[in-house]
Amino acid sequence: MNWFYFASPATFYRLAGRMAPGCFALAAIFAAAGLYVGFLVAPSDAQQGEVYRIIFIHVPAAWMSMFLYFVMACYGAIALTFNARLAAMMARAIAPTGAMLTFVALWTGAFWGRPTWGTYWAWDARMTSELVLLFLYFGFLALANAFEDARRGDRAAALLALIGLVNLPIIYFSVLWWNTLHQGATVSFKGTSMHVAMLTGMLLMALAFWFYAIGTALVRVRSIILERERRSQWVRALKKGS
Amino acid sequence: MSAAAESSFAAGFAWAIARDVRLAWRHPGEALLVIAFFTLVASLFPLGVGAERELLERIGPGVIWVCALLAAFVSLPALFSSDYADGSLEQMTLSPHPMPGWVSGKIAAHWAISGLPLTVLAPLLGLQYALSADTLVALVCALALGTPVLSLLGAACSALTLGARGGGMLLALLALPLFIPVLVFGAGAAEAQAAGQSSAAHLSLLAAGLILAAIALPSAVCAAIRIALD
Numbered sequence: 473m474n475w476f477y478f479a480s481p482a483t484f485y486r487l488a489g490r491m492a493p494g495c496f497a498l499a500a501i502f503a504a505a506g507l508y509v510g511f512l513v514a515p516s517d518a519q520q521g522e523v524y525r526i527i528f529i530h531v532p533a534a535w536m537s538m539f540l541y542f543v544m545a546c547y548g549a550i551a552l553t554f555n556a557r558l559a560a561m562m563a564r565a566i567a568p569t570g571a572m573l574t575f576v577a578l579w580t581g582a583f584w585g586r587p588t589w590g591t592y593w594a595w596d597a598r599m600t601s602e603l604v605l606l607f608l609y610f611g612f613l614a615l616a617n618a619f620e621d622a623r624r625g626d627r628a629a630a631l632l633a634l635i636g637l638v639n640l641p642i643i644y645f646s647v648l649w650w651n652t653l654h655q656g657a658t659v660s661f662k663g664t665s666m667h668v669a670m671l672t673g674m675l676l677m678a679l680a681f682w683f684y685a686i687g688t689a690l691v692r693v694r695s696i697i698l699e700r701e702r703r704s705q706w707v708r709a710l711k712k713g714s
Numbered sequence: 715m716s717a718a719a720e721s722s723f724a725a726g727f728a729w730a731i732a733r734d735v736r737l738a739w740r741h742p743g744e745a746l747l748v749i750a751f752f753t754l755v756a757s758l759f760p761l762g763v764g765a766e767r768e769l770l771e772r773i774g775p776g777v778i779w780v781c782a783l784l785a786a787f788v789s790l791p792a793l794f795s796s797d798y799a800d801g802s803l804e805q806m807t808l809s810p811h812p813m814p815g816w817v818s819g820k821i822a823a824h825w826a827i828s829g830l831p832l833t834v835l836a837p838l839l840g841l842q843y844a845l846s847a848d849t850l851v852a853l854v855c856a857l858a859l860g861t862p863v864l865s866l867l868g869a870a871c872s873a874l875t876l877g878a879r880g881g882g883m884l885l886a887l888l889a890l891p892l893f894i895p896v897l898v899f900g901a902g903a904a905e906a907q908a909a910g911q912s913s914a915a916h917l918s919l920l921a922a923g924l925i926l927a928a929i930a931l932p933s934a935v936c937a938a939i940r941i942a943l944d
Binding site for chain 1: 870871874875877878880884890891892894895898931937938941942944
């Protein structure tokens with residue numbers, strides 16, 4: 473087995489094409505199951521009533537916004553250390569989905585905050601650091617597209633992603649380090665203080681977001697590969713074949 | 715060998731500081747413009763929000779910090795771009811001095827030209843905002859620890875955007891979000907002092923950030939310059 477077989481854009485293009493529909497199908501199944509559990513099975517919250525059901529979008533989106541940044545920075549590190557073209561393209565392909573999910577986390581958070589805290593926005597440590605994450609995604613996208621030479625943009629943006637990585641622990645631990653409005657973590661590796669059905673719905677939705685993110689990244693990386701390799705033999709052959 | 719490498723690191727550092735400070739000294743206009751900008755922006759706030767003494771005392775540290783952030787940011791494009799444009803940056807990378815040495819020297823010179831004058835000038839602005847003596851001391855300490863971090867972070871962003879389209883605004887998008895933690899702890903130090911608490915916790919965090927940034931960021935700046943010169 474050659475581990476670098478799929479590191480070539482030409483072979484990965486085909487693999488991504490085969491994997492993406494499966495990811496979207498899994499995302500749809502998990503989302504349907506998660507929404508069913510979230511809306512019909514999970515009980516109302518004792519204090520918040522029905523409003524808490526925003527959790528099924530808010531928490532998975534916030535988790536994925538941080539996780540995708542981490543994955544993007546890892547691809548950036550691989551791209552810089554091994555000068556790997558495909559890794560840099562993957563980092564670029566992940567960024568828009570990450571930015572979108574960060575925005576969703578902030579937006580749903582505002583809608584959740586209004587009825588429960590009485591405000592759409594507070595300058596609380598976790599919200600502020602999540603907002604910084606959104607700007608880091610924007611900065612990554614702007615820097616990656618700011619150069620005539622696409623490879624130059626790849627490498628500069630990868631380095632920026634690595635510098636911005638310091639923000640992730642700040643977001644993650646912000647509810648522990650500062651005692652502010654946003655509540656602490658309910659779910660941890662040691663266990664949870666939630667109702668089982670609530671937790672199941674949330675985890676199902678997290679899986680749905682995860683597969684959606686993989687699917688969109690694969691579709692996007694396919695178009696990036698085609699754009700970069702448009703002058704190569706295999707893309708021309710592909711064009712003739714279709 | 716290691717002694718020789720150390721001495722050439724120090725030599726490169728000293729060479730870069732002397733060169734950039736001398737360049738700034740020969741064209742004092744640019745550095746003075748940054749200071750004028752800092753003072754002017756800080757004077758706009760009392761006119762805009764009203765000059766009640768309690769209000770000014772309350773917002774003073776934050777306003778002065780935001781002005782320091784903006785001043786550090788407006789002087790950033792000059793850090794590498796003129797050397798990049800006329801090719802001297804490439805010649806410096808070919809010099810026998812190790813790269814982190816002269817890169818750190820250039821960053822230190824940037825701080826000496828932009829951050830240091832602002833730190834010295836801050837008590838005067840603080841008096842305009844009716845800050846007490848204790849708060850002024852905390853503010854100056856916080857600026858002395860925080861502005862070098864701004865120079866280090868800004869140098870990395872400035873090197874990353876060398877040769878990019880939309881340079882200035884792009885630099886703002888990259889640098890200002892990274893400046894936010896420094897702003898939070900820097901303004902927090904003076905505000906804690908003004909509220910009658912100790913500013914030690916904020917100052918310790920700023921010092922820790924400075925040590926971390928001084929260790930990690932020069933090599934990131936070197937990597938960014940290498941990417942730009944590739």
